[in-house]
Structure formats: C-alpha cells, structure tokens
Amino acid sequence: MAGTVEQKLNALGITLDEPNPPSANYVGFVRTGNLLFVSGQVCRTSDGKLIAKGKLGSGVTLEQGMAAARGCAINLLAQVRMALGDLDKVTRVVRLGGFVNSMPDFLEGPKVLNGASDLMVAAFGDKGRHARTTVGVAALPGDAAVEVEGVFEVA
Amino acid sequence: MAGTVEQKLNALGITLDEPNPPSANYVGFVRTGNLLFVSGQVCRTSDGKLIAKGKLGSGVTLEQGMAAARGCAINLLAQVRMALGDLDKVTRVVRLGGFVNSMPDFLEGPKVLNGASDLMVAAFGDKGRHARTTVGVAALPGDAAVEVEGVFEVA
Amino acid sequence: MAGTVEQKLNALGITLDEPNPPSANYVGFVRTGNLLFVSGQVCRTSDGKLIAKGKLGSGVTLEQGMAAARGCAINLLAQVRMALGDLDKVTRVVRLGGFVNSMPDFLEGPKVLNGASDLMVAAFGDKGRHARTTVGVAALPGDAAVEVEGVFEVA
Numbered sequence A, B, C: 001m002a003g004t005v006e007q008k009l010n011a012l013g014i015t016l017d018e019p020n021p022p023s024a025n026y027v028g029f030v031r032t033g034n035l036l037f038v039s040g041q042v043c044r045t046s047d048g049k050l051i052a053k054g055k056l057g058s059g060v061t062l063e064q065g066m067a068a069a070r071g072c073a074i075n076l077l078a079q080v081r082m083a084l085g086d087l088d089k090v091t092r093v094v095r096l097g098g099f100v101n102s103m104p105d106f107l108e109g110p111k112v113l114n115g116a117s118d119l120m121v122a123a124f125g126d127k128g129r130h131a132r133t134t135v136g137v138a139a140l141p142g143d144a145a146v147e148v149e150g151v152f153e154v155a
Helices: A004-011 A062-084 A109-128 B004-011 B062-084 B109-128 C004-011 C062-084 C109-128
Strands: A029-032 A035-042 A090-101 A131-137 A146-154 B029-032 B035-042 B090-101 B131-137 B146-154 C029-032 C035-042 C090-101 C131-137 C146-154
Touching: A004 A109, A029 A062, A029 C090, A035 A062, A035 A090, A062 A090, A062 A109, A062 A146, A090 A109, A090 B029, A090 C131, A109 A131, A109 A146, A131 B090, A131 B131, A131 B146, A131 C131, A146 C131, B004 B109, B029 B062, B035 B062, B035 B090, B062 B090, B062 B109, B062 B146, B090 B109, B090 C029, B109 B131, B109 B146, B131 C090, B131 C131, B131 C146, C004 C109, C029 C062, C035 C062, C035 C090, C062 C090, C062 C109, C062 C146, C090 C109, C109 C131, C109 C146
Parallel strands: A035 C131, A090 A131, A131 B035, B090 B131, B131 C035, C090 C131
Antiparallel strands: A029 A035, A035 A146, A090 A146, B029 B035, B035 B146, B090 B146, C029 C035, C035 C146, C090 C146
C-alpha cells in the first residue's frame, strides 16, 4: 500500500512510475549515510517525452517551464521511491539544484523552479522546504527545458 | 555579543543583516547532521540592490565581478549566522559552488570567485579553505553577475 | 605500493601525478565525516595542457569531449589519492557533477560525461557507479571543454 506521501501525490493525480535506468555507467541515486543523492532529472514523462523542449526566453513560456520543473520533481520522487520503497522515509528535502535551459536574457529562473519547489512542499509539507540554487544554462541534454537534481535526508 | 568570526568581519567593515526570506517554497538553508546546505545567493546588498548586474565579458569588469562574488559570500554568511546564531559554530567551509554570468568568451571565472574565497579565509582562517567549483552560465536570476552556494560543516 | 584500484589504473596506462595546488584561497578537496568533496577539475594533463579547448558543438568533437571528461576524472582521482593516500579507501563514488562547455545547440552532454563515468567504473567497479548531473554551460575556466566535480564516500 502506498504511504502517506504517495497518497497525497495520487490525490493530486500524480502516479510515480518506475524510472528508466540510466543508459550509461551511472545510476539514478546513491545513498551514503542518511543522505540520498539523486541524479539530475530532465523534464521527461515516464513514456520518454519532454514536457517542454528548448529554451526559456525563446519558444518555451514561463508556464511551460514551470510545468517542466514540476515534471523534474516528479522524476526525482520516482527515484527516491525506488531507492527507499516508501517516500514516507524521507525526513527532509535538503537541496534542489535547478538548471534552466536559458537564452542569455532570460532572468526568471527562480519562477520556473517554483514548479519543482511547490511539488516538494505539496508532497512533504514543511519537510519539503529545501535549500535551492537556480541558474540558467546554455544547453541541456536532449534540449530539455529544465533539469533538477536533489539531495534528500532519509531515515 | 558577536563571536570571534563576526568580530573579524566587523573589523573589515562588514555587518551581517538578517537575510530576506525567500519568496517561494524554499528556504535559505537546511541543516542535516553536521552539514549546512545554503541556497544559492546572488550578489545583492541587504537593501536589495545588485552589486553588479549583467555579464562578465560584456559590461561587468573583473573587479566588479570580484566585488559581486564577495557580496555573495557575505550573503552566505548571513544565512549561516541565521542558521546557527553564531558563526563560531562553523568548523569548516566545505564547498562553494560559483556561477558567473558569462559571455561565451569569458574565461576568468576563477578570478571572479576569488572574491568569495578570500572572504571565507578572512573570516575563518584555515577553516575557511574550501573545495570549489566555478562555471560560467548563460543567465542568472535578475541578471545578477554572480551567484554562489555553499556547504558548511557545523558543530 | 599502489593499492588495488591504482594498480587497475596503471594497467590502463594511467598514472596519477600529484595535483598542482590551487592558485587561490581554496583547496582541492575537503573531507567532512565520511564524505570527501573534490573541487571542480578541468581537463588539464599534469603538465598543464588542456586535453580539449573550446566548445562542444563548435570545434571540439564528441570524441575529444569524452577524452576531456576522462581527463577530468583522472584529475579527480589524483585529488582523492592525495586526500586519502590510497584509492582503496574509497567506499563509493557518490556523485559527479559535469559541466560541458557548450554551444547553445549542443545536446549530447551525457555522452561527453560518459568519459568520466566509464573511468570511475573501470577503477572501482560497482562502487564506481555514481549519481550524476550533466549540464551545458556558457564558459569554463581557461576555455576548458569539460569540468567535473565529485563527492566520494570514504572509509
């Protein structure tokens, strides 16, 4: 049976699919002590489609970017569930690192990343409030609009 | 009364104001065990003005960039003080991640970041020597010239 | 005598030279508890030459980028050996952060980073499988094609 956190996600219409394994010599997550480091997740749905493709400030709107960041957060949680079996074992979302595929004059990265931050708080409540760094980058894998990595404290 | 580290900063003419709370669902810092993860800080003074705005290699000089990185470091320390009450509880500056708002041909990011690194050593002495990663990014929030995040080991 | 891991590297024709000390107020690595944070390493050989200079998508080929990423990984391991004396004390490669000097239309960053990931697994086997984040950045120090930072779990 799904734990409390996953039930909240389900109530929001979000189901966590098993993540596709990385296609190279790295893994989706590594646990060390009580910290879980999760690999950067681009904004793909579980069937492999990009939620938003291209650059903010040129073709991708702020709304599309926020939806993409939310998708990255869902992918992070799918990795965490795979690591722990149950999202209820997360004691704190420690840090999100957000990378926005940006034209040089796009300045609203933090608004884009709110799509990921809001999902963490929707899922975990106050335990979902995290440290965050947002930057605009020149290019992302497969022209994804957003990529987010995470560090979680786990029981 | 201010601790030893803060007294050193005061002697340098630096006062740490209470940081403005983030405007979204994230926080300025998260402590997990003996590690304190601090959110990316852009180069704003406590009254909200950018110390340097725009890109290195186009309009922002190396000197302005170094002053901006120093400002990011001051903002990191303001977060640390808020987290711990006293900077003397820092046992080591573990890592700084520096992001320089860069034209594609700007290659002097490490010199810019020295503005942040030098402040850490001025404040903490050898305990201020940290691992560091510096990259040049396409865009930063609000067109800030520099953003720096940090990990601190705390007692 | 070199440990098991270093013998494997030697068999691959890789020798780890003592890294040049950073030229500013930061250090190559910081250990905190069982975690070793290693500074971002650009793709220089031990005699200071860049393995690949410039941007992926303009002048630097995918193959050159992969070789550059492998060089960054070798530099990371040289730092780890300096920190621990023996690479056999690494119990897990936790995370690599990869930054590829990219034209805005270069989308193959993950293939570039495989040069670093493959070396970690060649050196450490399954303990070398790590969480990873890859992004394309506007500029890197000295126009290096690739920069990689790392977190290692150590005994």
